[in-house]
Amino acid sequence: MTSTCEARTRAIGAAAIIELTGEVDGSAAEVLTTAYADAVSVGEARTVVLDFAAVDYINSTGIALIVSVLAKARAERRQIVACGLSAHYREIFDITRLSDFIELFPDLDDAVSQLAAAGA
Amino acid sequence: MTRRAAPAPRRIAAFAVPSEPGNERLALARVSEVVAGLGLTTARLERLKTAVAEAAMNAIEHGNNNRAEIPVEVEVLQKGTEIVVAISDSGGGPAAAEAAENPDLARKLDGEQSPRGWGLFLIRNMVDAMDVTTEGARHTVTLTMRTGGPEAEGAGHDEHV
Numbered sequence: 001m002t003s004t005c006e007a008r009t010r011a012i013g014a015a016a017i018i019e020l021t022g023e024v025d026g027s028a029a030e031v032l033t034t035a036y037a038d039a040v041s042v043g044e045a046r047t048v049v050l051d052f053a054a055v056d057y058i059n060s061t062g063i064a065l066i067v068s069v070l071a072k073a074r075a076e077r078r079q080i081v082a083c084g085l086s087a088h089y090r091e092i093f094d095i096t097r098l099s100d101f102i103e104l105f106p107d108l109d110d111a112v113s114q115l116a117a118a119g120a
Numbered sequence: 121m122t123r124r125a126a127p128a129p130r131r132i133a134a135f136a137v138p139s140e141p142g143n144e145r146l147a148l149a150r151v152s153e154v155v156a157g158l159g160l161t162t163a164r165l166e167r168l169k170t171a172v173a174e175a176a177m178n179a180i181e182h183g184n185n186n187r188a189e190i191p192v193e194v195e196v197l198q199k200g201t202e203i204v205v206a207i208s209d210s211g212g213g214p215a216a217a218e219a220a221e222n223p224d225l226a227r228k229l230d231g232e233q234s235p236r237g238w239g240l241f242l243i244r245n246m247v248d249a250m251d252v253t254t255e256g257a258r259h260t261v262t263l264t265m266r267t268g269g270p271e272a273e274g275a276g277h278d279e280h281v
């Protein structure tokens with residue numbers, strides 16, 4: 001299955017940003033896993049920001065991928081935060097309880113400024 | 121006391137998609153198109169789309185075991201103030217309900233439960249009602265969503281718009 005998910009990683013301060021584009025479903029596994037590895041390979045990267053602003057579809061297997069990334073990050077004592085989710089996917093993060101473990105910000109600018117203010 | 125007869129169901133669409141990975145998006149797009157203008161708010165339409173995609177994905181992967189030659193059949197009905205979407209597989213695989221395990225995120229993060237297993241949970245939380253029926257090798261997941269009015273708006277989860 002060809003993935004329509006793309007990821008771009010960069011660092012802003014102590015945060016590693018993963019900007020996702022397209023569809024986060026089962027076919028995105030390699031893209032997301034590689035992006036996480038790339039993101040945390042530079043500097044401290046105590047916080048990883050998943051930016052969903054350009055994502056138009058997340059399904060249950062995509063949720064499972066996000067759970068796997070979150071589990072890995074927690075094992076490495078890194079914080080995961082997310083931004084750019086639509087109202088619908090924020091609701092899904094709430095009902096799955098992902099939002100209990102992943103702080104949600106409206107957009108990337110807001111996430112970066114609040115993380116910087118918190119010293120992350 | 122007089123009783124009104126329930127309005128006769130109106131079939132809005134019936135179609136099939138081949139059981140190939142990713143084709144749940146075709147079902148989602150078609151259902152979204154045919155229910156447009158029937159009174160679902162944007163938020164409730166998004167919920168229905170997610171439920172349809174998850175039910176179709178279950179039918180493709182589990183019910184029909186990704187065998188393209190066995191179609192997933194989708195029927196969309198309007199019954200008064202309800203939109204009903206019936207999604208059927210006939211490949212002899214397990215019904216969605218039989219394959220379901222209640223997801224627990226804390227246990228998943230601790231490695232005690234697979235990261236997967238969210239499909240049925242999402243469906244149940246997205247629509248006003250979900251039923252699974254089995255006739256021989258054929259499983260049908262029926263999703264019901266009420267349209268319009270404050271009653272429908274109050275159903276299910278709070279709006280996050």
